[in-house]
Amino acid sequence: MQVTTTTNGTEPAGTKVRLLESATDLFSRQGFGATGIKAVLAAAEAPYGSLYHFFPGGKQELGAAALTYGGDRYRTILESIYPEGRDVVEATTDSFERAAQLLEGTDFGYACPIATIALEVANSDEVMREAAADAFESWLTVLKQRFVEAGMTDERAREVAIETFCLIEGGVLLARTIRSAEPMHTAGRAASALVAAGLADSAG
Amino acid sequence: MQVTTTTNGTEPAGTKVRLLESATDLFSRQGFGATGIKAVLAAAEAPYGSLYHFFPGGKQELGAAALTYGGDRYRTILESIYPEGRDVVEATTDSFERAAQLLEGTDFGYACPIATIALEVANSDEVMREAAADAFESWLTVLKQRFVEAGMTDERAREVAIETFCLIEGGVLLARTIRSAEPMHTAGRAASALVAAGLADSAG
DNA sequence: GTCTATAAAACGATAGAC
């Protein structure tokens, strides 16, 4: 009787989740290629062989699973920042301010769980690239849905979702590199303005 | 009599430049950690030891030099897209369309020469992080200068420069990951609108 | 079923031949 199909078990699931959390954290902050599986195992306080037990496909399978895991986690956060009914301009401003605080609070160590890895594997690993693409699309879907509920057309809502995404990802990249939260504040104001413009256009 | 101080020499400089070009290309598309120096040397058709001859500091020095080299090259391109006197809204639209065409023309292999590496080293290699930061700041300076010349205040010009940067970098990240030029077109329209808004505000 | 000890390969770096 196999119980390794779900991660909802009582005891044996713990190691797998710790592995995913460590992998998401290390891969996103140091890069996928630069992080050895040994470092992931050490951070998760897991024995060597457990990686190949939970992820028979080795580092690639762990990488793809970490992208899915990190993508799901941030989607949940996004849904909590944009609860149904909340003013979307306000929520947008809030999401950038939160990211800015997180960056400053972690000495600019906070990183997008997907971006670093996505840029590395976009042209070299199709399996991982698709996992990253699915994660990004799930975020865009959440944003689009909220914008539609706020009154935008489907087409306009997707555009504004993409604009918001680009500003936050570009902001994190610049903020981490120059070690300043300035880009997050600036990008946040621009995103809020674009969301407001999208609402105004659709309201005609 | 040493002639290794400049890269302008007749024959011996060729290898160094080829090394920098290969490094910039491979590091930005596959990642710094995932790319071995052997692969860089092979792409540059340079013998093994030449790397340590031109870059005694090894891989780190090559990485930092590649960031400076790639940063300078794109700054030159940026200056050609935003020549003095050209309408900055038009130039902004143009820069995103060019990036979109480049992405489609290279099967989404085109990548920012800095972004991938910057995300990898932002929290692990201070020397390379500073090289990446200098490159980004040099691009922002070009944009800001053109925006000031077009009539924006210093403060507003830097803000709009940052917004444009974030949209293009976020756009390239998303486009490469989902293998579609859609984000570049969408981000381009948003950037042009933000530049136009910046001009209108300053003209107020 | 869980983990440790080992193997084969690739890495960055260097010493020394030309």
Add this chain to the structure above:
DNA sequence: GTCTATCGTTTTATAGAC
């Protein structure tokens, strides 16, 4: 001054002990 052959380490992956 230019390059090749080699060193020691670290990497991923596996085979087999418990």
